[in-house]
Amino acid sequence: MIRRIMVWDMPTRVFHWLQVLSFGAAYLTAFSERLRNYHVALGYILLGLLIFRLLWGFIGTRYARFRSFLFNPREIVVYLLTMLKRKPMHYLGHTPVGSVAIWLLLSLGIFICLTGVAALQDDASDVVVDMHGVATNVMLGVILLHLIGVVMSSILHRENLVRTMITGLKRVPGQKSLVSAWSEEGIQRAYNWLGVLMVVAVVVFWFAYVRKPLG
Numbered sequence: 001m002i003r004r005i006m007v008w009d010m011p012t013r014v015f016h017w018l019q020v021l022s023f024g025a026a027y028l029t030a031f032s033e034r035l036r037n038y039h040v041a042l043g044y045i046l047l048g049l050l051i052f053r054l055l056w057g058f059i060g061t062r063y064a065r066f067r068s069f070l071f072n073p074r075e076i077v078v079y080l081l082t083m084l085k086r087k088p089m090h091y092l093g094h095t096p097v098g099s100v101a102i103w104l105l106l107s108l109g110i111f112i113c114l115t116g117v118a119a120l121q122d123d124a125s126d127v128v129v130d131m132h133g134v135a136t137n138v139m140l141g142v143i144l145l146h147l148i149g150v151v152m153s154s155i156l157h158r159e160n161l162v163r164t165m166i167t168g169l170k171r172v173p174g175q176k177s178l179v180s181a182w183s184e185e186g187i188q189r190a191y192n193w194l195g196v197l198m199v200v201a202v203v204v205f206w207f208a209y210v211r212k213p214l215g
């Protein structure tokens with residue numbers, strides 16, 4: 001038997017999958033004037049999620065905190081080398097290489113949302129609109145790298161990381177006995193109620209906005 005411990009709290013998991021949904025749907029609705037309201041509503045939802053994630057990075061649980069995935073260049077290179085040797089070091093939270101993509105995804109997400117809001121203004125310049133589009137294309141490239149990283153890490157660590165982002169549970173290597181998911185190395189609370197609240201807030205905002213768009 002393998003021991004699994006709770007690493008990702010519910011708000012981090014809900015943030016992740018709502019972010020995937022809102023970014024994906026915002027991208028698909030970006031090219032039609034008829035779907036403009038939906039695109040803008042999805043952009044506001046993504047911005048709200050990212051603002052929450054910024055806050056959660058300071059007050060959230062252990063592995064959601066920014067300081068748990070702030071690595072220096074040396075740690076990133078060392079991890080990369082162990083990865084190339086197919087013997088990557090094991091991390092319970094984000095790995096040093098994975099964290100690079102995550103910092104980029106979070107920063108690009110905020111940049112895209114803010115340029116989107118700026119582009120909505122009557123006196124918006126073409127430069128802002130162009131930056132919104134260019135940043136989105138860069139984001140697509142980083143998402144591709146993120147997905148390649150998730151697949152590679154899953155193979156090298158023999159752990160399905162997509163399932164980890166759904167259940168919050170990660171395997172601890174070398175442990176045979178199945179003990180509580182709430183151990184010392186893991187997090188102590190999952191804050192399920194906050195995850196539920198996030199979903200409710202997003203659904204309420206969606207219906208309110210679609211019925212009566214801002215501006």
Ligand code: HEM
Nearest residue numbers: 012019020023093094095098102105106143150161162165
């Ligand atoms: C279906 C596609 C996707 C899958 C399967 C996926 C999977 C994952 C997994 C497994 C992790 C945890 C990585 C780790 O163990 O360190 C993660 C983290 C993350 N992913 Fe994705 N991802 C997907 C799409 C996206 C997209 C589209 C975005 C951005 C729009 C994104 C942004 C992030 C961010 C920001 C994190 C860090 C989570 C946090 O700490 O809050 N992902 N993803």
